[in-house]
Amino acid sequence: MSAARPAAEREAIDWEVRLRGAVPEPGELRAFAAWHAAPDHAAAWAALQRRLGRMGGHGAADAAAIAQALRTPVQDRRRALRAGFALGAFALTGWGGLRGIHALGLDADWRSNVGERGEGVLADGSPLRFDAATRIDLGADRAMPRLHLRQGQLMVRARGPLALAAGGATIVTEGARLAAGRFGQRTVLAVAGGEATLHPAGGAPRRLDAGQTIQVDAGGTRPSSLSFTAATAWTHGMLVADRLPLPDLLDAFGRYHAGVLRAGGAAAGRSVSGVFRLADLDRSLHQLSEALPVKIERYGSFLTVLT
Amino acid sequence: MPALRQQFLSTEFRRSYGWLAGCMHRLVGCRNDAEDLASSAFTELAAIEEFERIRQPRALLTTIARRLTFEFWRRRDLERHYLEQLARQPECHDASPEELYLAVEELVRIDAALRRLSARAREAFLLSQYEGLGYAEIAARLGVSSSMVRKYVAQALDACWAAA
Numbered sequence: 001m002s003a004a005r006p007a008a009e010r011e012a013i014d015w016e017v018r019l020r021g022a023v024p025e026p027g028e029l030r031a032f033a034a035w036h037a038a039p040d041h042a043a044a045w046a047a048l049q050r051r052l053g054r055m056g057g058h059g060a061a062d063a064a065a066i067a068q069a070l071r072t073p074v075q076d077r078r079r080a081l082r083a084g085f086a087l088g089a090f091a092l093t094g095w096g097g098l099r100g101i102h103a104l105g106l107d108a109d110w111r112s113n114v115g116e117r118g119e120g121v122l123a124d125g126s127p128l129r130f131d132a133a134t135r136i137d138l139g140a141d142r143a144m145p146r147l148h149l150r151q152g153q154l155m156v157r158a159r160g161p162l163a164l165a166a167g168g169a170t171i172v173t174e175g176a177r178l179a180a181g182r183f184g185q186r187t188v189l190a191v192a193g194g195e196a197t198l199h200p201a202g203g204a205p206r207r208l209d210a211g212q213t214i215q216v217d218a219g220g221t222r223p224s225s226l227s228f229t230a231a232t233a234w235t236h237g238m239l240v241a242d243r244l245p246l247p248d249l250l251d252a253f254g255r256y257h258a259g260v261l262r263a264g265g266a267a268a269g270r271s272v273s274g275v276f277r278l279a280d281l282d283r284s285l286h287q288l289s290e291a292l293p294v295k296i297e298r299y300g301s302f303l304t305v306l307t
Numbered sequence: 308m309p310a311l312r313q314q315f316l317s318t319e320f321r322r323s324y325g326w327l328a329g330c331m332h333r334l335v336g337c338r339n340d341a342e343d344l345a346s347s348a349f350t351e352l353a354a355i356e357e358f359e360r361i362r363q364p365r366a367l368l369t370t371i372a373r374r375l376t377f378e379f380w381r382r383r384d385l386e387r388h389y390l391e392q393l394a395r396q397p398e399c400h401d402a403s404p405e406e407l408y409l410a411v412e413e414l415v416r417i418d419a420a421l422r423r424l425s426a427r428a429r430e431a432f433l434l435s436q437y438e439g440l441g442y443a444e445i446a447a448r449l450g451v452s453s454s455m456v457r458k459y460v461a462q463a464l465d466a467c468w469a470a471a
Binding site: 005009010013014016017018020021048051052054055056061062063064065066067068069070071072074077078115117118119127129155157235237279 | 320324385433442461
C-alpha cells in the first residue's frame with residue numbers, strides 16, 4: 001500500500017476489504033460505525049466509494065465486459081514492440097551506411113516518394129532534410145559539395161563550404177543553414193544562422209544575410225517576406241504560402257497527394273497566402289475553397305480540379 | 308539556458324523526427340498515428356528539465372516512444388475488447404459515444420494501475436470487483452489462501468485509488 005496514503009484512507013481500504021467479504025457480523029458493523037463516526041474517516045470512506053463508483057460495472061453486462069477487457073494479454077504487444085524497434089535500428093544502420101558511401105563518392109542523390117519526407121548526411125557531416133517527392137543531386141563544384149534541388153524542398157545545415165542550386169540560382173555558404181523549395185516555376189531560397197552569397201542566373205553575385213529569404217522566377221529575383229522558419233514549415237508538416245500562385249501551391253500539395261491536383265480557369269490566375277496542413281490535404285483544399293472563389297471538383301480519387 | 312535548450316530541442320527535432328516517425332510507421336502501420344506518436348515523444352522530451360544531462364537523445368526518444376506505442380496499442384486493444392464484450396451481452400443498453408469514451412478512459416486508467424500488480428492480484432481483484440465472487444471462491448480458483456485474496460484486493464484498491 002502507498003506509504004504516502006493517509007491513515008484514514010488506508011483504514012477505509014481495510015474496511016472495504018472486510019465488508020465486501022461475507023455478510024458482515026453485527027459486531028463488525030458496530031465497529032465500522034464507530035470508525036466511520038470520525039469526520040476524517042467518513043470523508044475517506046466517501047472518497048473511496050466515489051472512486052469505486054467511477055470504476056464502472058454498473059450492471060452485470062458492463063461489469064463482465066470491463067473484466068474481460070482488462071484480461072486482454074499484454075505479452076503479444078510487448079513482443080511486437082521489441083521486434084519493431086530492433087528492426088527500426090537495423091534498417092537505419094543499413095540505410096545510413098549506404099548514404100555514407102554515396103556521400104563519399106560525391107555522386108549520391110536523394111529522393112523521396114509522395115508523402116514521405118527524408119533525411120541524409122553530406123560527407124562533411126552536414127545534416128540534410130528533404131520534403132516528400134523531392135529529388136536532389138549531389139556534385140562537386142570547385143572542391144565544395146554542390147546540391148542541386150531538382151524538385152521538392154530541402155533544408156541543410158552546412159558544416160563547411162557548400163553550394164546549393166535551385167531554379168537557376170545558386171547560393172554558396174560556409175556554415176549557414178540553407179533552405180530551398182521549388183513551387184512550379186518559382187523557387188524560394190532562405191538563409192539562417194550565417195551569411196551566404198547569391199549567384200543569380202546571368203546576374204552579379206550578392207550577399208544574403210541571415211534571415212533573408214528570396215524568391216526566384218522567370219522575372220528575376222526579389223525579396224520574400226517568409227521567415228526561415230516559415231520556409232521550412234514542411235519539416236513540421238505545414239506549408240506557409242506568401243502570395244503563391246494557386247498552380248504553384250498545388251504543385252507543393254501534390255507532394256502529399258497520390259493523385260493529380262490541377263488549377264484551371266480563373267483559379268489558375270489566383271494567388272494565395274496562408275498556412276496549410278500537409279497531412280490533411282482535404283482540409284487544406286477546403287480551406288482554399290473558403291478563402292478564394294474557387295470550386296473543387298473530384299474525379300474519382302485520382303484527379304482533383306480547382307476552377 | 309532557454310536559448311541553449313531551444314537549440315538542443317530544435318536540432319534534435321530536425322535530426323530525429325523523421326527517423327522516429329519512420330520507426331513508428333513501421334510499427335503501427337499508419338502514418339497519421341506514427342506522426343502523432345512521434346510528436347508526443349518529442350513533447351515529452353521537451354518537458355525534461357535537465358536536458359543537458361541527456362547523453363543519447365535517440366535512445367531516450369526510443370524509450371519514450373516505446374512506452375507511448377505500448378499505451379496506444381493497449382488503449383486500442385482495451386477499447387476493442389470492451390466494445391466486443393458489450394455487443395455480446397443480451398441486455399446491452401445503448402451508451403452514448405461520450406459515455407463510451409469516458410468508460411474507455413477509465414478502463415485505461417484501471418488497466419495501468421493494475422498492471423503494476425502481480426497477475427494473481429489482478430485476477431483476484433477482477434473476480435471480486437466485477438464478477439462479485441466471494442473471497443473463499445476466489446481463493447479456491449487461484450489456489451491461494453483467503454487472507455492472501457484480501458491482501459490482493461487491498462493492493463488493487465490502493466493502486467486504483469491512486470490512479471484516480
